[in-house]
Amino acid sequence: MRFNPENVELDAIHSDDHFFRITTAKSADDLIQSIRDIGLINPPVLIKHESAYIIVSGFRRIEAISILGEKKVTAQVAESQKHSLFCAKIAISDNSFQRPLNLIEQARALQILSIFYDSSNDLVSAAKALSLPGNISIIEKLKRISKLDKEIKEYILADTLSLSTALLLENSKENHRIYIARLLNDLKLSLNKQREMVTMLSEISNRDGIDVPEILEEKSFTEIMSNQDLDRNQKANKIRMLLKKRRFPEITAAESAFSACIKKLDLNHSTKLIPPKFFEGSTYTLNFLFNSFKELKNCQTKLQKIIQHPEIRKILD
Amino acid sequence: MPLEKIYIDKAISDFPETASILKRLKKPHQIIHNAKEVFDSISSEDDPVASGKNILFLTQNKGAFLKKCPGTSFYTCCDYQILHIGNFCSMDCSYCILQAYFHPPVLQYFVNYRDLFEEIESQFSLKKISRIGTGEFTDSLIWEPMSDLTQQLITRFSSQNSSVLELKTKTSAIKSLKHLSHNQKTIASWSLNSEAVVDSEERHTASLSARLRAAAQCESLGYPLAFHFDPLIIYDGCEKDYIKVIEKMFNYISPESIVWISLGSFRFIPSLKPIIQKRFQDSKIIYGEFISGLDGKMRYFKPLRINLFKKIISFIREISPDVLVYLCMEDDEVWKKSLGFVPSEKGGLARMLDESAVRHCNLDKSYL
Numbered sequence: 148m149r150f151n152p153e154n155v156e157l158d159a160i161h162s163d164d165h166f167f168r169i170t171t172a173k174s175a176d177d178l179i180q181s182i183r184d185i186g187l188i189n190p191p192v193l194i195k196h197e198s199a200y201i202i203v204s205g206f207r208r209i210e211a212i213s214i215l216g217e218k219k220v221t222a223q224v225a226e227s228q229k230h231s232l233f234c235a236k237i238a239i240s241d242n243s244f245q246r247p248l249n250l251i252e253q254a255r256a257l258q259i260l261s262i263f264y265d266s267s268n269d270l271v272s273a274a275k276a277l278s279l280p281g282n283i284s285i286i287e288k289l290k291r292i293s294k295l296d297k298e299i300k301e302y303i304l305a306d307t308l309s310l311s312t313a314l315l316l317e318n319s320k321e322n323h324r325i326y327i328a329r330l331l332n333d334l335k336l337s338l339n340k341q342r343e344m345v346t347m348l349s350e351i352s353n354r355d356g357i358d359v360p361e362i363l364e365e366k367s368f369t370e371i372m373s374n375q376d377l378d379r380n381q382k383a384n385k386i387r388m389l390l391k392k393r394r395f396p397e398i399t400a401a402e403s404a405f406s407a408c409i410k411k412l413d414l415n416h417s418t419k420l421i422p423p424k425f426f427e428g429s430t431y432t433l434n435f436l437f438n439s440f441k442e443l444k445n446c447q448t449k450l451q452k453i454i455q456h457p458e459i460r461k462i463l464d
Numbered sequence: 465m466p467l468e469k470i471y472i473d474k475a476i477s478d479f480p481e482t483a484s485i486l487k488r489l490k491k492p493h494q495i496i497h498n499a500k501e502v503f504d505s506i507s508s509e510d511d512p513v514a515s516g517k518n519i520l521f522l523t524q525n526k527g528a529f530l531k532k533c534p535g536t537s538f539y540t541c542c543d544y545q546i547l548h549i550g551n552f553c554s555m556d557c558s559y560c561i562l563q564a565y566f567h568p569p570v571l572q573y574f575v576n577y578r579d580l581f582e583e584i585e586s587q588f589s590l591k592k593i594s595r596i597g598t599g600e601f602t603d604s605l606i607w608e609p610m611s612d613l614t615q616q617l618i619t620r621f622s623s624q625n626s627s628v629l630e631l632k633t634k635t636s637a638i639k640s641l642k643h644l645s646h647n648q649k650t651i652a653s654w655s656l657n658s659e660a661v662v663d664s665e666e667r668h669t670a671s672l673s674a675r676l677r678a679a680a681q682c683e684s685l686g687y688p689l690a691f692h693f694d695p696l697i698i699y700d701g702c703e704k705d706y707i708k709v710i711e712k713m714f715n716y717i718s719p720e721s722i723v724w725i726s727l728g729s730f731r732f733i734p735s736l737k738p739i740i741q742k743r744f745q746d747s748k749i750i751y752g753e754f755i756s757g758l759d760g761k762m763r764y765f766k767p768l769r770i771n772l773f774k775k776i777i778s779f780i781r782e783i784s785p786d787v788l789v790y791l792c793m794e795d796d797e798v799w800k801k802s803l804g805f806v807p808s809e810k811g812g813l814a815r816m817l818d819e820s821a822v823r824h825c826n827l828d829k830s831y832l
Contacts, residue, residue: 350750425756427758429797
């Protein structure tokens with residue numbers, strides 16, 4: 148493939164053809180100052196298509212040049228097919244060998260690359276050669292990410308939505324995903340809580356035949372989300388509890404009933420009665436904390452009181 | 465069995481059983497030297513589970529034919545023995561564990577009958593009551609169009625008095641069971657579910673009525689019968705639906721012919737969930753109130769299980785106070801609250817089932 152340096156009119160460049168765009172950076176502000184001070188060091192790469200040009204690499208550089216009021220840019224121009232593997236490799240390597248790519252950029256790069264490879268092994272080799280992840284399972288995950296809604300990708304970049312949660316959104320209907328992602332973005336949850344919330348919302352929706360947006364617009368949800376007296380963590384906890392109660396009504400009712408019994412047993416901070424996990428087994432644990440012989444003797448009295456209390460029979464029978 | 469292709473393990477390609485199966489099936493076949501070829505071809509498909517149902521791999525069982533039921537110590541197991549005649553199933557139930565159990569799932573049938581019968585002979589020689597079933601890793605009767613193994617087994621079991629063979633199925637393929645001298649040593653058994661579950665979750669199975677008609681025919685042929693309500697699925701109106709099934713069952717069958725009825729609630733290994741989500745997108749069975757059980761399997765929250773068991777058992781008892789009802793993989797608390805006793809009070813579940821087998825199948829009581 149031959150490249151020829153050319154002085155190309157900016158008007159002749161199809162700046163809206165983003166097929167080869169890898170970068171997720173939106174602004175060219177940092178480049179504007181640099182180009183103004185020291186000029187364009189690396190010329191963009193273009194391909195000539197009919198009478199115009201398509202950008203292969205240098206989207207932000209061309210934008211910066213344009214903002215600086217230039218009419219022309221010096222570029223390396225290749226003669227190639229409109230969307231070729233060769234150009235894809237240039238676009239990817241121009242980014243991946245300059246800086247670490249973020250997840251969305253990796254996803255975009257792999258998505259472009261996968262268009263040209265039918266075999267997984269060939270794709271893996273090409274990805275490795277371009278400094279992209281070379282594990283097929285990660286590649287497949289990233290390819291799935293590249294197909295998600297633009298707004299969801301932004302949440303991933305902002306770190307308010309984890310990669311695994313984003314993939315989990317695929318279990319929800321396509322038109323529901325963005326509503327769930329927005330909720331998670333608002334609540335800024337930990338990974339486990341994100342997963343839990345996505346799963347509960349999708350499962351309630353699938354079980355009850357109700358759309359997720361409809362669930363989130365119910366009064367019980369909007370009241371929590373719009374409550375100015377609650378901070379983000381409090382809102383997140385209340386939403387989680389609300390969803391849990393709806394997804395697992397019997398289990399949450401049993402947990403509440405157990406808590407009510409514990410309250411009646413009047414256990415202090417040094418005594419703890421722990422039920423079997425999910426009430427499935429039959430082994431309960433009773434913990435006493437003590438620091439002295441006197442406190443140990445108090446535990447004995449406390450134990451006696453617990454044994455005689457009618458609530459303990461209720462729990463154990 | 466809508467097969468697309470048959471693969472034959474080179475090691476058994478000249479077995480008479482292989483020739484007999486090929487003669488009956490009349491499908492394209494290919495001899496292979498390495499099973500990996502079959503597994504790789506299925507694994508590369510978009511839906512390996514569906515693909516595995518269209519391919520038959522005739523091979524040999526290199527391990528034991530008789531295996532212990534894979535129960536766990538946390539829950540009470542029936543302690544029956546699996547006769548491992550093949551793997552997987554041509555029917556397609558959403559809840560089927562076999563979808564996640566085999567990697568990849570493929571219809572495999574073992575033609576080294578000689579080894580199988582040698583193991584059975586050893587078992588008989590123990591002079592000990594045993595309950596042996598073929599319906600654990602596959603359905604017992606889906607192989608009927610291609611194999612005469614069922615007939616051979618029924619015949620062999622008929623001439624001893626320590627063991628019973630249980631054929632568990634969701635088909636109505638009982639043609640080969642007719643005109644055989646079974647001597648009551650074969651229990652014909654059916655998995656039953658509510659009409660709603662059969663319609664929505666059990667693709668390509670016989671209808672509930674067809675299963676019960678087949679059971680009634682087997683009863684008229686003198687076969688002892690068994691029924692397995694497993695998996696019981698909890699949904700709005702399920703109790704009424706299950707009661708209707710029980711009513712229907714007793715309309716077809718006399719309680720005296722029933723050796724046992726088992727009840728088991730839906731439980732699944734976590735890896736089955738994404739398979740159901742992908743393969744049965746309209747199915748709602750995974751959206752029940754499940755918890756992670758002591759054995760790591762997902763199961764309904766205990767009070768929900770107890771509630772359903774109690775209602776079903778109470779209805780069965782109204783019609784037939786004496787029929788043996790047991791719970792599959794439940795603990796003592798569930799037994800006590802659902803049935804009013806724990807197995808150990810009656811010598812253990814295995815003993816209860818053995819005794820019922822002795823009574824209904826005329827086994828030698830002294831082997832108990």
